[in-house]
Amino acid sequence: xxxxxxxxxxxxxxxxxxxxxxxxxxxxxxxxxxxxxxxxxxxxxxxxxxxxxxxxxxxxxxxxxxxxxxxxxxxxxxxxxxxxxxxxxxxxxxxxxxxxxxxxxxxxxxxxxxxxxxxxxxxxxxxxxxxxxxxxxxxxxxxxxxxxxxxxxxxxxxxxxxxxxxxxxxxxxxxxxxxxxxxxxxxxxxxxxxxxxxxxxxxxxxxxxxxxxxxxxxxxxxxxxxxxxxxxxxxxxxxxxxxxxxxxxxxxxxxxxxxxxxxxxxxxxxxxxxxxxxxxxxxxxxxxxxxxxxxxxxxxxxxxxxxxxxxxxxxxxxxxxxxxxxxxxxxxxxxxxxxxxxxxxxxxxxxxxxxxxxxxxxxxxxxxxxxxxxxxxxxxxxxxxxxxxxxxxxxxxxxxxxxxxxxxxxxxxxxxxxxxx
Numbered sequence: 001x002x003x004x005x006x007x008x009x010x011x012x013x014x015x016x017x018x019x020x021x022x023x024x025x026x027x028x029x030x031x032x033x034x035x036x037x038x039x040x041x042x043x044x045x046x047x048x049x050x051x052x053x054x055x056x057x058x059x060x061x062x063x064x065x066x067x068x069x070x071x072x073x074x075x076x077x078x079x080x081x082x083x084x085x086x087x088x089x090x091x092x093x094x095x096x097x098x099x100x101x102x103x104x105x106x107x108x109x110x111x112x113x114x115x116x117x118x119x120x121x122x123x124x125x126x127x128x129x130x131x132x133x134x135x136x137x138x139x140x141x142x143x144x145x146x147x148x149x150x151x152x153x154x155x156x157x158x159x160x161x162x163x164x165x166x167x168x169x170x171x172x173x174x175x176x177x178x179x180x181x182x183x184x185x186x187x188x189x190x191x192x193x194x195x196x197x198x199x200x201x202x203x204x205x206x207x208x209x210x211x212x213x214x215x216x217x218x219x220x221x222x223x224x225x226x227x228x229x230x231x232x233x234x235x236x237x238x239x240x241x242x243x244x245x246x247x248x249x250x251x252x253x254x255x256x257x258x259x260x261x262x263x264x265x266x267x268x269x270x271x272x273x274x275x276x277x278x279x280x281x282x283x284x285x286x287x288x289x290x291x292x293x294x295x296x297x298x299x300x301x302x303x304x305x306x307x308x309x310x311x312x313x314x315x316x317x318x319x320x321x322x323x324x325x326x327x328x329x330x331x332x333x334x335x336x337x338x339x340x341x342x343x344x345x346x347x348x349x350x351x352x353x354x355x356x357x358x359x360x361x362x363x364x365x366x367x368x369x370x371x372x373x374x375x376x377x378x379x380x381x382x383x384x385x386x387x388x389x390x391x392x393x394x395x396x397x398x399x400x401x402x403x404x405x406x407x408x409x410x411x412x413x414x415x416x417x418x419x420x421x
Contacts, residue, residue: 024120027055030055031053031055031116034053034054034055035053035116035121052113052115052116053113053115053116054112054113055112055113145238145239146238146239147236147237147238147239148236148237148238148239149234149235149236150235150236150237151235152165152232152233152234152235153232153233153235154229154231154232154233155233156233156234156235157233160233160234160235160236161231161232161233161234162232162233162234165232166226166230166231166232167226167230169230169232170225170226170227170230173227173229173230174223174225177223178220178223181216181219181220182220184216185213185216185217185220188209188212188213188216189213191209192206192209192210192213195209244280244281244282244283244335245281245282245283245284245285245333245334245335246277246280246281246283246284246285246334246335246336246337246367247284247285247286247287247329247334247335247336247337248270248273248274248277248284248285248286248287248337248338248339249287249289249321249324249336249337249338249339250270250286250287250288250289250303250339250341251289251290251291251317251318251321251338251339251340251341252266252288252289252290252291252303252340252341252342253290253291253292253312253314253341253342253343253345254290254291254292255291255292255293255311255312255345256292256311257312257343257345258342258343258374262341262343262374262375263304264403265341265372265374265400265402265403265406266341266372266374267304268403268406269339269341269372269400269406269409269410270339270341272406272407272410273337273339273370273410274286276410276414277337281335285329286300287324288300288302288303289317289320289321289324290302290303290317291312291313291314291316291317291320292311292312292313293311293312293313293316294313294316295316295317295319295320296320297320297324311347312342312345312346312347313346313347313350314342314346314350314351314354314381315350315353315354315357317340318354318357318358318362319357321338321362322357322361322362325362325365331365331366335367336365336366336367337366337367337368337369337370338362338366338368338369338370339370339372340369340370340371340372341371341372341373341374342371342373342374342381343373343374343375344373344375344377344378344379344380344381344382345379345381346379346380346381348380351380351381351383351384352384354381354384354385355384355385355387355388358385358388358392358395359388359391359392363388363392363394363395366394367394368394368395368396369392369394369395369396370396370397370398370413371385371395371396371397371398372397372398372399372400372409373397373398373399373400374399374400374401375399375401376399376401382397385397396413398412398413
């Protein structure tokens with residue numbers, strides 16, 4: 001006989017929330033693996049959404065209490081027509097194990113499937129990642145406020161009336177005003193009881209005591225049960241909320257060597273970075289800079305879909321990036337992140353200028369600069385950028401050749417310190 005324990009303690013209307021959190025914590029490893037499989041199959045445009053997660057039933061089996069091995073059990077179960085008490089039954093062939101098998105009647109054991117919400121999916125998706133040099137720069141303009149409790153006041157609207165605090169004050173006031181009359185009343189009542197025990201209650205002394213007692217009772221009765229001075233209202237005040245803001249620069253080569261497939265790779269990386277930043281900052285601006293021989297700040301539509309021809313001068317984009325930072329996004333007020341995507345092709349004489357611009361002007365201003373080359377071949381730009389790695393912790397570079405490389409590269413760039421991805 002198996003013993004199952006069922007918790008029937010009362011809980012709130014959202015009691016399943018706690019159960020769900022415990023379930024996710026208990027089977028975190030299986031859920032994280034299922035999320036990784038889902039990411040590999042999901043389009044990046046729909047990465048931020050709910051997901052159905054399936055866990056093998058064998059992994060979520062619950063322990064049960066049962067009788068241990070040994071002992072003597074003599075029982076004939078209801079419905080038995082083949083055996084009587086005392087019959088000896090041969091041990092079944094093939095051992096004691098029993099597995100889950102398919103049946104032609106449609107009965108069997110299924111895996112457990114449940115839905116991760118959008119928030120849960122993204123939490124697990126980015127759980128073991130972090131932003132290098134993550135500092136929340138305080139926002140200077142457009143401050144936000146929240147209402148916070150600020151004690152009690154004697155003025156306010158009826159819906160803010162603090163009933164318990166009001167009644168507590170009224171009770172204290174009544175006790176303070178009637179303490180002395182009550183003590184006097186008790187003394188007079190004791191004197192009256194003594195006189196009534198000695199005579200028939202018609203004496204002048206008894207009448208005088210009775211009159212004084214009635215006067216004290218009227219005095220006590222005139223103390224109001226609730227007075228306007230007792231009213232207390234919940235007071236609230238506006239408290240500034242420390243905000244942080246970030247700007248994400250998307251820099252991409254749109255020269256003739258960058259075909260649509262390579263642009264799509266860059267776009268996937270930019271979207272992942274944007275989703276990641278939204279988990280750390282309240283406000284995020286996105287600036288799109290595209291370049292061939294000249295650089296320009298454009299809209300998102302132009303950034304990803306406009307076609308250009310001609311050569312590549314990467315320094316033009318870096319100069320424009322530097323100008324925009326100085327004009328609109330001072331490093332003292334903004335957390336600056338830059339993601340640059342290119343196939344690595346650049347005019348030979350220009351790659352050295354790019355390296356000097358990054359090292360001397362741009363990297364000291366930004367929190368993190370990630371360069372992603374959407375091609376395998378190492379050209380002069382990659383070789384120049386490679387020299388920056390030893391001296392700048394906020395600079396990283398990786399290669400991406402196909403869509404399947406995007407997520408592993410992203411995790412490698414933003415893995416937590418000491419973590420192995």
